[in-house]
Amino acid sequence: MTFCRTKVVKLSDTIILFLPSFTLLLYVSNTTQLCSDIIIRVDLTDECADCNYRHGGQCKLDSTEKFCCANVIKKGLSLKAKLGIGLGIGIPSMLAIGLLFLFLQYKRKYGTSGGQLESRDSYSDSSSNPHGESSSEYFGVPLFLYEQLKEATNNFDHTKELGDGGFGTVYYGKLPDGREVAVKRLYEHNWKRVEQFINEVKILTRLRHKNLVSLYGCTSRHSRELLLVYEYISNGTVACHLHGGLAKPGSLPWSTRMKIAVETASALAYLHASDIIHRDVKTNNILLDNNFCVKVADFGLSRDVPNDVTHVSTAPQGSPGYLDPEYYNCYQLTSKSDVYSFGVVLIELISSKPAVDMNRSRDEINLSNLAVRKIQESAVSELVDPSLGFDSDCRVMGMIVSVAGLAFQCLQREKDLRPSMYEVLHELRRIESGKDEGKVRDEGDVDGVAVSHSCAHSPPPASPEWEEVGLLKNIKPTSPNTVTDKWESKCTTPNISG
Known part of the structure; x- marks a missing residue:
């Protein structure tokens, strides 16, 4: 029996062919002639294909002649899986850091300087004001609520601005008791403003002179903003x-x-x-x-x-x-x-x-x-x-x-x-x-x-x-x-x- 069209090669009785999923034994007689062109069709079951291509194993029959997947190779995560996990963790982390940074920037610009003022002011309370900040006074002057002064100035209406300088903007306001006041709203983007707030309160509370402006009070150091409340002087500046x-x-x-x-x-x-x-x-x-x-x-x-x-x-x-x-x-x-x-x-x-x-x-x-x-x-x-x-x-x-x-x-x-x-x-x-x-x-x-x-x-x-x-x-x-x-x-x- 001849399966070739060209050169004939004499083989031994048995030929062993190695396929990806199993070993095939091909038996031929001493007189069988094979050529280089041999077409073999091998149909794999779904179980065998899954064993070989997905798990890297070999298709075999166990002692009871039932199919088993042997020599399964344990593989690590694929590159795509690793990339997916990395992106899944990295992107949310970056977003969280970015949001935290924006929040801190916003708080620094618009929010209260609470903790900063607390720590920086601790020496002032111990040396110049042993009583510290009570519920109604700070350095001996009355404390105003931020909401009080916001209402007094009509939410810091720009039409009520009396002046605008390098340290803050001054607004005209009217308190519930009828007093007209000038409210200085300090810029709070650095330590200098906090120091100026404390400095001005400390100085004005210890001075009494008819030709010095009077300080009516201020907001708490824990307030949303640092505000100073002065008597309102109606006739403008000498300038x-x-x-x-x-x-x-x-x-x-x-x-x-x-x-x-x-x-x-x-x-x-x-x-x-x-x-x-x-x-x-x-x-x-x-x-x-x-x-x-x-x-x-x-x-x-x-x-x-x-x-x-x-x-x-x-x-x-x-x-x-x-x-x-x-x-x-x-x-x-x-x-x-x-x-x-x-x-x-x-x-x-x-x-x-x-x-x-x-x-x-x-x-x-x-x-x-x-x-x-x-x-x-x-x-x-x-x-x-x-x-x-x-x-x-x-x-x-x-x-x-x-x-x-x-x-x-x-x-x-x-x-x-x-x-x-x-x-x-x-x-x-x-x-x-x-x-x-x-x-x-x-x-x-x-x-x-x-x-x-x-x-x-x-x-x-x-x-x-x-x-x-x-x-x-x-x-x-x-x-x-x-x-x-x-x-x-x-x-x-x-x-x-x-």
Whole structure:
């Protein structure tokens, strides 16, 4: 029997063929001839196919002639299975991490700083407020609920905004008892805002002065937001009346400006006598009531300075145009830094010009530079607001010249050349009264706070003559272009040196 068409090969009696699923024994005779072309058809049962292809086993018959799947190979997870499991675990994990990150960002921006304020404030409670925060008071001032103030400001309606600065937005509000209030809503995106909140509460609760704004209360440190509640001062800021939306020719006569200068100096002298430096004296922080009485506000940057130290070393902070050049250059904060800033305020009262104006020439962007140059050139008249009657009223002329001379002393580059705030107050009262230096009453205290100073830096007496201003001609200009220079504004932990 022949199964080939070509070359014949003689084989042994038995041929063993190996197939994937079983061993086939093919019996042939010695005379059988096979060729290379053999067609064998093998039909596998479903059980055998499953055993071989899915489980890697061999199809056999057991001792009872029943089918069994032998030598099954145990396999690990396939690549697809591993990939599926990895994606199944990885993607949900990434989504969970992403959602957690977004939640923390949202809480940091809009939510309460509870835990942070709790930990950061613990030292304050133990040292300055041993009673801590009760259910109704914090540092001795009443606590307001966030919902109360939200309702009082009509959900912080933007139409009720009184001002917007670098530290927060101030809203007009009305409490259920009928009191009108100003609610400061602090920005809460970093530690600085929390520190300013605590700082302002601590300072205002220990001070009592008729020319300092009163703090009615605040929200709890566990509140949704940090809110400060002040008395509402209805007549705007000095800046608004001098060169802002409320400015009108003749609406702020010299007598009123002189009153503003004296009352502001009184408040600052009281602060310094209480070992506090305001650090942000400017016309935007001097509020006026309907009788044009002064209320100095915004103590977020203020610092306690023990009376036994010369300065506090800290990164310069303040407002462009008002910043003490020595503080800016040397990082040494003293009470004389407030004196410099107040010198700029005096020049604003004289000129009705803003402290910084980018429309002025480069050397005169800062009002302090412009003022010093005009005084040195005996050109005070070019600095004065024409509506004040400088050329028509000799008494007003003499007072303005004297105030300009005092401002010039406050604007000295070196702090040791500037008068103290008490000396500035003493001189302003003398100028306002029109008395000679020898006749002026010696104010031995600053609204109840005993102070002992000498007036070693007393400026020239009031006079309409130009010669007294000419005495200042040889003193060099004092103010750097702080509005065009950059300075570090982050808050640092100060080193207090004796």
